[in-house]
Amino acid sequence: MPSLTTSTAAAIARARENAINRGGDADEICPVCKSSRYLNPNMRFLVNPECYHKMCESCVDRLFSQGPSQCPVVGCDKILRKQKFRKQTFEDIQVEKEVDVRKRIAKTFNKRQEDFPSLKEFNDYLEEVETVTFNLLNSIDINATEAKITAFEQSNKSSILQNAAKAAQEQQFALAQREFEKEQHRRARELENEIEAEEKRDKAEHKANLLKALEADNPDAEVAKVNKMARKKSSMRRENQERRARELEAARNAPAFQFMSNLNRVAEEAPPEKYDPVDGFDETNRYFMYRDKYESPWLDDARNNKSILAGGYLLQQYYERAIFEAFSGVGCFIEDPTEEAALPSESFDTPMIDSAV
Amino acid sequence: MSATAGPPTSSIANATVIRRTLPFGNGNGNNTPLSALAAEGSAFGGDVKLPNDDSDLSDNDDPDDLNTRTKKKYTKDRKLGEGAYAVVNLGHRRATATEPAVPVAIKKIKVNTEFRDGITMDAIREVKYLRELHHPNVIALLDVFSSKNQNLCLVLEFLDSDLEMIIRDTSQTLSMGDIKSWMLMALRGLWWCHKSFVIHRDIKPNNLLLASNGVLKLADFGLARSFADPKRHMTHQVITRWYRPPELFYGARFYSSSVDIFSLGLVFCELMLRTPFLPGNTDLHQLELICQWLGTPTEENWPGVSSLPGYHEASGTLVKERGTDFFTNTFLAAGESGVELLMKMLRLDPRKRCSAREALDSKWFSQEPYPTPPASLPKKGGGKGIEKVGSDLKRKAGELFNTPDERGKKVARKLDFGGGGG
Numbered sequence: 001m002p003s004l005t006t007s008t009a010a011a012i013a014r015a016r017e018n019a020i021n022r023g024g025d026a027d028e029i030c031p032v033c034k035s036s037r038y039l040n041p042n043m044r045f046l047v048n049p050e051c052y053h054k055m056c057e058s059c060v061d062r063l064f065s066q067g068p069s070q071c072p073v074v075g076c077d078k079i080l081r082k083q084k085f086r087k088q089t090f091e092d093i094q095v096e097k098e099v100d101v102r103k104r105i106a107k108t109f110n111k112r113q114e115d116f117p118s119l120k121e122f123n124d125y126l127e128e129v130e131t132v133t134f135n136l137l138n139s140i141d142i143n144a145t146e147a148k149i150t151a152f153e154q155s156n157k158s159s160i161l162q163n164a165a166k167a168a169q170e171q172q173f174a175l176a177q178r179e180f181e182k183e184q185h186r187r188a189r190e191l192e193n194e195i196e197a198e199e200k201r202d203k204a205e206h207k208a209n210l211l212k213a214l215e216a217d218n219p220d221a222e223v224a225k226v227n228k229m230a231r232k233k234s235s236m237r238r239e240n241q242e243r244r245a246r247e248l249e250a251a252r253n254a255p256a257f258q259f260m261s262n263l264n265r266v267a268e269e270a271p272p273e274k275y276d277p278v279d280g281f282d283e284t285n286r287y288f289m290y291r292d293k294y295e296s297p298w299l300d301d302a303r304n305n306k307s308i309l310a311g312g313y314l315l316q317q318y319y320e321r322a323i324f325e326a327f328s329g330v331g332c333f334i335e336d337p338t339e340e341a342a343l344p345s346e347s348f349d350t351p352m353i354d355s356a357v
Numbered sequence: 358m359s360a361t362a363g364p365p366t367s368s369i370a371n372a373t374v375i376r377r378t379l380p381f382g383n384g385n386g387n388n389t390p391l392s393a394l395a396a397e398g399s400a401f402g403g404d405v406k407l408p409n410d411d412s413d414l415s416d417n418d419d420p421d422d423l424n425t426r427t428k429k430k431y432t433k434d435r436k437l438g439e440g441a442y443a444v445v446n447l448g449h450r451r452a453t454a455t456e457p458a459v460p461v462a463i464k465k466i467k468v469n470t471e472f473r474d475g476i477t478m479d480a481i482r483e484v485k486y487l488r489e490l491h492h493p494n495v496i497a498l499l500d501v502f503s504s505k506n507q508n509l510c511l512v513l514e515f516l517d518s519d520l521e522m523i524i525r526d527t528s529q530t531l532s533m534g535d536i537k538s539w540m541l542m543a544l545r546g547l548w549w550c551h552k553s554f555v556i557h558r559d560i561k562p563n564n565l566l567l568a569s570n571g572v573l574k575l576a577d578f579g580l581a582r583s584f585a586d587p588k589r590h591m592t593h594q595v596i597t598r599w600y601r602p603p604e605l606f607y608g609a610r611f612y613s614s615s616v617d618i619f620s621l622g623l624v625f626c627e628l629m630l631r632t633p634f635l636p637g638n639t640d641l642h643q644l645e646l647i648c649q650w651l652g653t654p655t656e657e658n659w660p661g662v663s664s665l666p667g668y669h670e671a672s673g674t675l676v677k678e679r680g681t682d683f684f685t686n687t688f689l690a691a692g693e694s695g696v697e698l699l700m701k702m703l704r705l706d707p708r709k710r711c712s713a714r715e716a717l718d719s720k721w722f723s724q725e726p727y728p729t730p731p732a733s734l735p736k737k738g739g740g741k742g743i744e745k746v747g748s749d750l751k752r753k754a755g756e757l758f759n760t761p762d763e764r765g766k767k768v769a770r771k772l773d774f775g776g777g778g779g
Contacts, residue, residue, distance in 0.1 A: 155686055155687070156686075157630055157687060158629050158630055158687060158688055158689060158690055159689055159690075161630065161631055162690060165527075165530040166530075168530075169530065274723075275722055275723035277714070277717035277718050277722070278545065278548065278714075278717065279493070279545060298587075299587060301588075302587035302588055305588075306661045306664040307609075307610075307611070307661070307664045307665060307666065308587070308588070308611040309611075309661055309708070310604075310609070310659070310660070310661030310662055310664050310665050311604050311607075311609025311610065311611045311612045311665060311707065312604050312609065312611075312612045312613050312615045312616070312706075312707025312708055312710075313585075313587070313611035313612055313613050314613045314614075314615075314708070315587060317554070317584050317613055317614065318584065318585075318586065318587055320554075321554045321583075321584050324554075
């Protein structure tokens with residue numbers, strides 16, 4: 001027994017050696033725990049976009065299950081979280097990183113050519129974006145670059161959101177368009193199949209008719225008749241086909257426009273009527289008007305009090321309220337409440353008054 | 358008044374009876390404030406339009422009878438939510454011979470939660486002001502009754518979504534016409550409150566409710582109050598922090614309707630940005646954000662600010678009150694007149710802010726793009742909600758396409774640098 005164990009251990013050691021010697025085939029051995037695919041065929045490698053150091057799944061489970069912790073690679077002081085680990089899409093880690101950076105940059109710097117007055121300015125902008133990307137990728141002036149991105153984000157908040165929404169809409173439109181095209185192709189194919197089948201059927205029918213005609217008393221005349229009929233039929237068929245193809249073509253063009261107009265929901269243009277700020281409300285006061293200033297020592301006191309005025313207190317509003325309340329009974333008739341009051345009051349200064357109260 | 362649409366008109370005599378006999382007959386002092394407000398009722402001049410059409414109401418003035426009859430008009434369907442001082446239930450008004458059933462929200466005020474002797478201030482305020490304000494852009498209080506254990510129930514018009522849901526639902530784009538339409542309706546509602554001498558004091562997106570036909574309505578008058586007399590203190594501890602104007606942070610005891618205008622200005626920003634413009638973590642942080650984004654209040658741009666009780670001089674760099682350049686850059690989409698309106702609403706000095714009426718006169722509302730008609734405004738979940746759900750169900754989890762033969766496309770998708778949420 002002991003000899004077997006030794007030989008197994010030796011085999012493992014050899015496998016490890018082999019794996020490392022094969023130019024450190026990165027796909028075969030985990031750089032953290034050194035376990036090789038030879039022993040664990042289901043090994044999967046994961047990377048974290050913080051530092052892109054590769055390690056196997058079991059290492060990730062082992063090191064980061066208890067919460068965030070430092071990257072195990074020597075010299076890397078990044079704190080990683082398990083949640084952020086993901087499968088590598090590209091073999092080259094540089095490509096993987098670049099895709100991530102570009103994705104992030106594209107989210108913020110999403111201006112389009114139509115946002116710029118001239119091509120030159122747009123190109124300058126693109127140049128700028130490319131510089132930022134390059135800096136991030138090659139860790140040049142990271143702090144200054146990040147500050148630049150934040151500043152851009154702050155000052156373009158609304159246009160970023162708008163462009164993102166626009167892009168989402170375009171994508172939706174493209175998806176719908178693709179669906180529509182697929183449907184069109186399917187229909188075109190169906191049409192072709194149908195035509196083919198029809199032709200076949202006609203041919204067979206023609207043959208049968210010919211045989212029948214040859215059996216007849218007067219074969220020449222009958223054959224001529226059958227041929228004539230077949231010609232007529234085929235020309236009819238061709239006409240029919242052309243018409244249907246035309247229809248298909250028309251359908252292909254027309255509904256596409258409908259799609260477009262449905263997706264880019266445009267607010268109904270042309271105002272139905274003139275804009276009325278208060279929606280048809282009568283603002284006239286029939287029984288009173290406001291003065292700009294009312295003399296009273298009590299009010300003067302408030303008028304000159306700085307801390308009252310600084311908070312935004314408006315004496316004008318007080319005047320309006322006082323006058324309004326003083327006159328709010330005018331125009332109401334108490335003797336005949338039910339009928340008078342039932343009429344909608346004509347304007348704001350004739351509030352309803354209850355005879356009962 | 359005649360042109361404003363509203364709930365069905367009833368004869369004023371009926372309304373009078375209801376108001377006079379608000380049912381709080383539990384004898385522990387609750388009826389004092391409410392009967393006082395009932396008497397004060399006419400002062401606001403709002404046209405009373407209550408949908409109580411049972412003409413037999415006026416036959417019997419007994420409060421208990423009336424209460425029972427009001428209560429019987431409504432049924433409770435299911436609970437919608439519970440707040441600090443009220444439980445909200447979805448219910449409906451029973452169908453009568455002439456009218457079909459109408460969904461309503463029944464807000465049951467919890468008695469004796471905070472106030473040992475009576476109902477909370479919020480409930481009083483809500484009843485007091487909603488009784489008076491009748492406008493298409495203000496939520497309608499349809500009825501009030503008391504439940505069997507003397508809880509106060511407010512019957513409000515049922516509105517199914519609010520502006521916050523729309524703002525948070527980033528799957529749909531809001532056009533400038535949509536934003537204009539909401540702002541217009543909110544400003545009209547606010548104008549009506551101010552015209553009736555009421556300050557709302559809690560304007561924020563989730564207090565701007567949307568009816569199923571797209572009409573926006575101001576709701577939650579739990580913090581509202583009427584304009585104060587000169588030298589009468591008001592509290593500065595009102596308005597949700599993110600929408601609170603600077604004068605309240607400085608502890609102003611005398612302020613006016615301009616606090617609502619500032620809040621609405623921030624809602625305007627939020628509609629465009631789709632995220633709160635100034636989300637402060639604490640009161641101090643909020644003030645810091647205001648200083649940073651709108652400008653630091655100084656004696657120059659706000660005469661008298663240093664005399665406010667809570668004023669302290671800002672440390673750090675002074676930011677000049679932001680001008681047209683800043684607003685144009687940040688809110689490019691609003692256009693020239695929109696930016697102008699926004700600036701007027703967000704002035705630091707409350708005396709320089711425009712009134713709701715002045716805001717309504719802005720050119721912005723009469724220019725292209727015109728305000729979207731309420732019926733065609735975006736709704737919660739988008740117009741094609743059901744369609745979307747249907748197509749999502751058909752698809753396998755984690756896949757974008759339905760057909761299996763699109764392996765190549767997946768690779769292309771990973772390479773897609775477009776940040777447009779692909």
